[in-house]
Amino acid sequence: MFHRRRPPHAPARRTSLRTLLTALGAALLLPLAMLTALAAPAHAAGTLTATFTTQDNGSWWKGTYVVHNSGPAAVSGWSLEFDLPAGVSVTGHYNGDATVSGRHVSVKNAFYNATVPAGGSTEPYSYWFIANGPIGAPTGCTVNGDKCDGSPDVPPTAPGAPRATAVTAHSVALSWAAAQGGDHAVASYEVLSGSATVATATTTSATVTGLTPATGYTFTVRAKDTRGNAGPASAPLTVRTVDPASDPTPPTTPGSLRATGTTSSSVGLAWDKSSDNVAVAAYDVYRGGALVRTVGADTTTATVDGLSPATAYTFTVKARDTADNASPASNAVTATTDDVAGAGKQLKVGYFAQWGIYGRQYFVKNLDTSGAAAKLDVVNYAFENLDPANLTCQAGVTKGVSANPQDPDEGTGAGDADADYARPMSADQSVDGVADDGWGKLRGNLNQLKKLKAKYPKLKVVVSLGGWTYSKFFSDAAATAASREKFVKSCVDVWIKGDLPVYNGAGGPGTAAGIFDGIDIDWEWPGSEGHPGNHYGAQDKANLTALLAEFRKQLDALGGAHRLLTAFTPADPAKISAGWDLSRIFDSLDYANVQGYDFHGAGSDNSWEPKRTGDGSNLYADAQDPYPFHFSVEDAVKVYLDAGANPRKLTVGFPFYGRGWQGVTDGGAAGEWQDANGAAPGQFDTEAGVRGYNNLITSFPAMTVRHDEQSVSTYGYTGPGGQWWTFDDAWSIGKKTAWIKSKGLLGGFVWEMSGDTPDGRLMTALNDGLK
Structure with a gap:
């Protein structure tokens, strides 16, 4: 039975990408190798200064900034900011990556002059620019945020004296006149009672709460600038809270x-x-x-x-x-509240496999060129792993999975930072046709997702955590309130705030900010067996509910636009019962992606169902199904609806791939539910029994395709003793999307986008059916 042996996300997909990565040419890997010497930015504030000189060359002049390090340790990574004099324009930049906005210039180090040695400088590779206009020194120069001349920051002035605008028994509302910024703009205010900070605000008012009735308090206010410099305190205000006895x-x-x-x-x-x-x-x-x-x-x-x-x-x-x-x-x-899609609309979600850029040669760009991006509402970027030691969201490593899908440590510590954000994409692999420069802080899939979102502003992208191979440590991370808080914070920091670990010169604080609009939990499976070696127990069901609540809490605490929180959930009633409290999880989840595929199949190691064929994604239970268990989309969704789940919180899964057997007898049923002799050869050597839809139909152009009206399933047969494949096509997608709409469900999702035809035939069918 599939649900106890192999999930919809076959681990061999990750194995094949490692093999292909090794085979990539040295020309591609050379820029990455050159960058491995760069250390993580760890500059000591205040040790860097910068001096400016000019050189008159007649029709143009040269401006040079030399960065000096007076500290006892080398500084890795520097940035300059300055304002050009009025009337000056810049036509070229050297030894630095510069951005000009009006008169303001921001410069990042080049990869070869990033490190400033102790007591040394950036010479002979200091940043310089070509300028036209009157020769003069820029103003407002900072290096790594500190003044270029090394002098201390001037803090903000004192705010005006506070006044009480409302006083109750337990609170005092205050307002004050704004402080003036010094070298940096005012960012916030602190309200002090003595030396203790009792309230903070970003405006010129605040309310102090938790006070004792009929008690006198003295308050002052001070401003802090964008660099955290605090100015002097205001004049004090003394006020007395209300005595409740005076007004019953x-x-x-x-x-x-x-x-x-x-x-x-x-x-x-x-x-x-x-x-x-x-x-x-x-x-x-x-x-x-x-x-x-x-x-x-x-x-x-x-x-x-x-x-x-x-x-x-x-x-x-x-x-x-x-x-x-x-x-x-x-x-x-x-x-x-409204649902995510909006009244009368259906949601369309598609998984993008991180490793698809290797053997499949499927890039984020293909979401655009196939027409899929214009039809999708959400892209799930799959998958990211959990750190096995720290039980946090893992990023910044490149470690392959083992070649054995039964290895309990197949995915332990594995990840692909190269594919995520370090691999330079060529122009023909890029959404906008512009190649990565090889030393930018954001490259790879994440940079392409950023470009895709810029082209399709309504498209949301979420990061999917776990999957079949990466779910081993979810149970440990969810075990206690402290571990849940730590795990969730790490995921928010890395994937939402974008604080990617520095890897091969890429990454750093905030480099991936704004790419992901939420988090998708693909824990396979809480409370029951998943991949061999996965940790699980009866406690997982309650801990998963608490984990989702912690994700919802921390995502909401960020403020701003609502962040999505979704989950991939099983079709197997036993797995639902063991791990998913359907009466509580939807208090946190925006929606659940309910498994609608892999009801039957033969895995690459022939450990699943190698001896008999079976429908993989049928809408209704098949009356001819000889298995002792009977799966269907209808039966899977019914479990959720019967438990009280709102149908507008459920999407149904569609496979953009087929599962196949070989040595299949006919039995008068064109191979359906018949004896077999193991998994059929797959699209890749390490993935027997699996082919993407496009690969399937092009590999077997003469295959007889049949449509079972009773179960709503599609299958193909190559003849007696040949291969038999179960898959979805435009016909079955049309039938199933009509059913989704008839049940008032939220929509559908796809595993995974690379299986479609180059012109997006299946995605078009899904989109047309869910209009």
């Missing part, structure tokens, strides 16, 4: 609470104002029994965000006066 009367109940609008992650609310014998101080918004928002007394609207799509929420509002007396709760109002 609560405000009146807020009236007519109503929902004013929804998105997939928020609900807007409005209500009629309350009155009070002294004054209303604030309104508190509750979701169920939990306080989720507080707004001021002059505001009778609020937006509650951080919500899950396609989910009903109930809200109430209470007014609160200055003595912190709370009114009775308003009427309750229930609102349902």
